[in-house]
Amino acid sequence: MEVPPMSAARNPALRHVLTHLLTPLLMCVGMGLAYLGAFASPEPHHLPVAVVGAGPEAKVFAQTVKDKAGDALDVRTVDTRSAAVDQLMTRDIDGAYVVGDSPELIVASAGSDTTVSVVEKIFTPVAAQQGDPLKVTDVAPPVSDDPTGQGLFFLLVAVSIGSYASVAVIGGAGAVLRMRTRTLLVVGASGVVSLIGAAFAGPVFHLAHAHLWGLWGMTWLYSAGILLIGVGLHTFLKRWTTLGVMVLFVMLNFTSSGGIFRPELQNGFFGSLHAFWNGAGFVEGARSLLYFGSHDLGRNVWTLAAWLLVGAVVLGIAALHEHRQERSLAAAGHGAHAAPAHAAPARTERARAEEDSEEEMEEAVGV
Incomplete structure (x- = not known):
């Protein structure tokens, strides 16, 4: 007698896979809407x-x-x-x-x-x-090593990927660490990512023939802002953090950065994001520093600093939330010392959390 296949509702493994499939499918929809909406039909507006x-x-x-x-x-x-x-x-x-x-x-x-x-x-x-x-x-041509002037946009892409992929590691695998330790990891990871970006811009691809350390400083501000926001959001979004940072720092970020089309060639939505999004602050700040005598550089640096401040606030809120959770668990655990049966479920929860962290990191790397 044939055994009918188990439905997703009765098969936890299948339900688990289908749930995880939501992330790439939503990314497919989001990337299509964002990239085609921003780049498909550029037309001048004012x-x-x-x-x-x-x-x-x-x-x-x-x-x-x-x-x-x-x-x-x-x-x-x-x-x-x-x-x-x-x-x-x-x-x-x-x-x-x-x-x-x-x-x-x-x-x-x-x-x-x-x-x-x-x-x-x-x-x-x-x-x-x-x-x-x-x-x-x-009167202001790009350097000969970057004839189209779009190298700064692809530098933005590289730094963004290094930053938001690090979010999955620090937020996921590092979830068991104290928030102070995770914050130090954010500072360290953003420093390394920004040094890699500076190496790409300088000795590797020669996008910046001058002002390399100034460009490194903006790269660090940009990377640290992404990491602070991402690690802070991880406390609340958990495995959906990858999708969240993709929306913030890829779908809305690359498309509004001005690296391919400036806002005058885009529709009103992406053109308006260009005024305050962090990717635009990085690209336009780098252009200002390298080619336009640092004109309006301060405004772009303040844009990056504002995103860094937002990240610090998000991380602070996450730290308070985790502290309250720890106090609640500690209060609830006072009466459980005489109940060894609770140890097995606790180990199961820890194992499940570790599996979720591994899956989240694999998801982020795959993206």
């Missing part, structure tokens, strides 16, 4: 550009460009070429078109290579209508 010229001809030309572009461009006029270069270096504009017999487009591609491509596509036909080739001048 992209700031300037027309260089002091006379009425320049103002009429600027108004004509604005009328044709609609909401895609935010067109202004500047009197001189040097003023346009200054605005490019302070990142107030993404391109400047010099009106004249020899039209010139001035850009700063270290700010965003994809944005420069969009600006060139807009003004190349304009110059062609005048019957002249367009001269493109790049």
Whole structure:
């Protein structure tokens, strides 16, 4: 006689596997929504550009460009070429078109290579209508070792992976340790991750030809913020922490960082996240430090510091929660000294906790 297969409800092992399958399936949905939503159809929205010229001809030309572009461009006029270069270096504009017999487009591609491509596509036909080739001048090109300028984004990816994967180890396997010990591990792990990131940026791939220690400092702030938040959240989310940090530091973070498309080319949701998310603070801070004379660097460093502070608060709340749990367990255990039968369930709970920690770390490594 055939034995019917056990249903998930009657098979604990099958139910266990199905429960764990939820994480990769939710990640699949989340990554698809985030990456396709942010990167699938980039279009300019109020992209700031300037027309260089002091006379009425320049103002009429600027108004004509604005009328044709609609909401895609935010067109202004500047009197001189040097003023346009200054605005490019302070990142107030993404391109400047010099009106004249020899039209010139001035850009700063270290700010965003994809944005420069969009600006060139807009003004190349304009110059062609005048019957002249367009001269493109790049006043802030990226280093030769990073010709597209996107190396900083991939550095962000590497540091993020090292940071949130460490969360599973410190939060999972380290759950039996005191919070003070876990905090020290966070400091140590973020220090190591940031040194690896600095090595990638400097001697390995030469993304940073100068200011390497400044870049290391921002990398440490970024990594420590992720680890503090992740380890703090682990107290409450347990095995769902991996999914939680993936949402915070991959799905919403990479997509809003400006490393591929700046907010002017994205929809309003991801463009608004760019203003305060930690990945954007790291990428834009690194660009500012390496290419734009540290303009607006302070704001980006404060963004990273704010995330670090949030992480410290989350970790503090987690420490208080664990302390209260320990006191409750200690109070409940006063009457259990004469009951050896409780020892076996306690060992079972510890074994189950260890298995959950191992599974969580394997899940994080797999991701």
